[in-house]
Amino acid sequence: MKKGIKKRLVWSYLLLIIFTVALFETIILSALMVYYKGGVQQTLRDQGAMFSAFYEQELLEGRLENEAEQFLAQYNFLVNVQVQLINNNGKVLAETHKSHIKNLSQEEDVRIGLTGTPSYWTGKMNGEKVMAVTYPFVFSGETKGAIRLTTSLSPLNSVFTENAFLLLAIGGIVVVLAAVISFFLAGTITKPVSHIITAAEQMAAGKFSTRISKKQDDELGKLADTLNYMAEQVEKHEHLKNEFIASVSHDLRTPLTSVKGWAITLQSMATDDLFKEGLEIITNESDRLTSLVSDLLDLSSLSSGKLSFVFEHVDLPAIIKKVVSQLQPRAERQGVQILTEMDPNLREIKADKNRLIQVFINVLDNALKFTPNGTISISVSEGNGDSIVINIKDTGVGIPIDKLDSIKEKFVKGKTQESGTGLGLAICEEIIKGHQGTLHIDSRPSEGTTVRIILPVTIM
Numbered sequence: 081m082k083k084g085i086k087k088r089l090v091w092s093y094l095l096l097i098i099f100t101v102a103l104f105e106t107i108i109l110s111a112l113m114v115y116y117k118g119g120v121q122q123t124l125r126d127q128g129a130m131f132s133a134f135y136e137q138e139l140l141e142g143r144l145e146n147e148a149e150q151f152l153a154q155y156n157f158l159v160n161v162q163v164q165l166i167n168n169n170g171k172v173l174a175e176t177h178k179s180h181i182k183n184l185s186q187e188e189d190v191r192i193g194l195t196g197t198p199s200y201w202t203g204k205m206n207g208e209k210v211m212a213v214t215y216p217f218v219f220s221g222e223t224k225g226a227i228r229l230t231t232s233l234s235p236l237n238s239v240f241t242e243n244a245f246l247l248l249a250i251g252g253i254v255v256v257l258a259a260v261i262s263f264f265l266a267g268t269i270t271k272p273v274s275h276i277i278t279a280a281e282q283m284a285a286g287k288f289s290t291r292i293s294k295k296q297d298d299e300l301g302k303l304a305d306t307l308n309y310m311a312e313q314v315e316k317h318e319h320l321k322n323e324f325i326a327s328v329s330h331d332l333r334t335p336l337t338s339v340k341g342w343a344i345t346l347q348s349m350a351t352d353d354l355f356k357e358g359l360e361i362i363t364n365e366s367d368r369l370t371s372l373v374s375d376l377l378d379l380s381s382l383s384s385g386k387l388s389f390v391f392e393h394v395d396l397p398a399i400i401k402k403v404v405s406q407l408q409p410r411a412e413r414q415g416v417q418i419l420t421e422m423d424p425n426l427r428e429i430k431a432d433k434n435r436l437i438q439v440f441i442n443v444l445d446n447a448l449k450f451t452p453n454g455t456i457s458i459s460v461s462e463g464n465g466d467s468i469v470i471n472i473k474d475t476g477v478g479i480p481i482d483k484l485d486s487i488k489e490k491f492v493k494g495k496t497q498e499s500g501t502g503l504g505l506a507i508c509e510e511i512i513k514g515h516q517g518t519l520h521i522d523s524r525p526s527e528g529t530t531v532r533i534i535l536p537v538t539i540m
């Protein structure tokens with residue numbers, strides 16, 4: 081989840097905020113630059129207009145050509161600029177900062193200014209970025225000359241850079257805050273989804289009593305309601321199914337007992353070999369049906385939680401040795417060697433002794449069925465923490481890969497003649513779950529099967 085929806089949501093929010101901040105800062109910085117340049121331009125124009133108004137009479141009398149130097153010396157400009165007085169031909173009559181340029185008629189702003197329209201130019205002069213404004217002296221529709229004011233843009237660039245850094249810092253803070261807020265906002269969506277996934281996994285594992293708490297009445301809340309309703313219906317149907325199986329299984333026991341009893345009675349009285357063989361088949365099949373009915377009853381009781389466990393302190397190695405000695409004659413007949421390895425320092429565990437014997441008999445029975453002339457190894461050791469690990473490994477035919485994931489499900493069995501009803505491992509799974517433990521099966525075709533059972537030392 082952390083690498084899924086939450087990551088996408090956080091990055092979506094963050095990229096949107098970054099794009100928005102970058103767009104607005106670009107617009108603001110561009111506007112600031114235009115504003116600052118416009119302010120400088122307007123200031124220079126105002127200075128030109130003030131100079132023109134101050135010497136209006138002298139300019140009307142045509143004294144610019146002869147008294148230009150005097151005009152500049154007498155006038156006090158309010159800004160630090162380079163000032164050049166120009167006649168109608170672009171000739172520099174006087175200037176505050178001496179330069180080698182004597183005629184400015186080639187400059188675009190000067191050419192436009194001498195036509196009677198104030199003009200400005202931005203460029204580089206001696207490697208420094210500057211702005212020049214040419215303000216014409218126009219009286220009664222006649223241009224008497226012009227004043228050109230040039231100033232450096234370095235102070236403007238310094239102010240602009242400071243403001244740009246300030247805006248970038250603010251933008252960075254906004255992005256960081258947006259990342260934090262996005263993380264928490266994404267959590268408000270992904271956290272309920274995680275709860276729903278966890279609950280759905282528990283439902284898929286058969287814990288239909290699980291319910292999802294509804295936080296808000298939105299789409300996720302409706303999804304929680306739907307899953308809760310589904311679990312409720314499945315739980316109800318599971319309960320009905322278990323009751324039906326228990327009822328039918330219980331009702332089948334009596335007729336099966338009668339069939340087997342009469343078959344044994346008739347077999348003892350029969351003299352014909354064919355008749356005896358038929359009665360023996362009936363007896364054997366009755367035993368198989370009785371075993372199936374017992375498995376169905378056990379599975380129904382375990383699944384519904386009606387079967388209680390009797391927990392007591394048990395010696396696990398002693399239980400395993402008892403089961404091995406019980407199955408040893410069968411193993412010898414099949415040419416199978418059973419090896420045991422017990423940790424001498426094992427602690428006693430709290431468990432249902434009879435149910436564990438049922439599990440070990442079932443697992444070893446499966447191992448014997450599918451291990452002709454091989455070896456079955458049983459090891460018991462301390463696990464990580466307060467647990468004990470039992471490994472039962474055989475060198476048999478193994479389980480097909482496509483069956484491995486579903487082998488512990490009800491009524492799933494192999495296709496060989498030795499396969500049983502498909503309930504044994506499902507019952508073992510329920511018993512181990514009742515002990516708060518886990519049962520894991522690992523197998524490869526033609527390489528054997530390993531059943532790992534992990535049991536806690538104490539039941540919480």
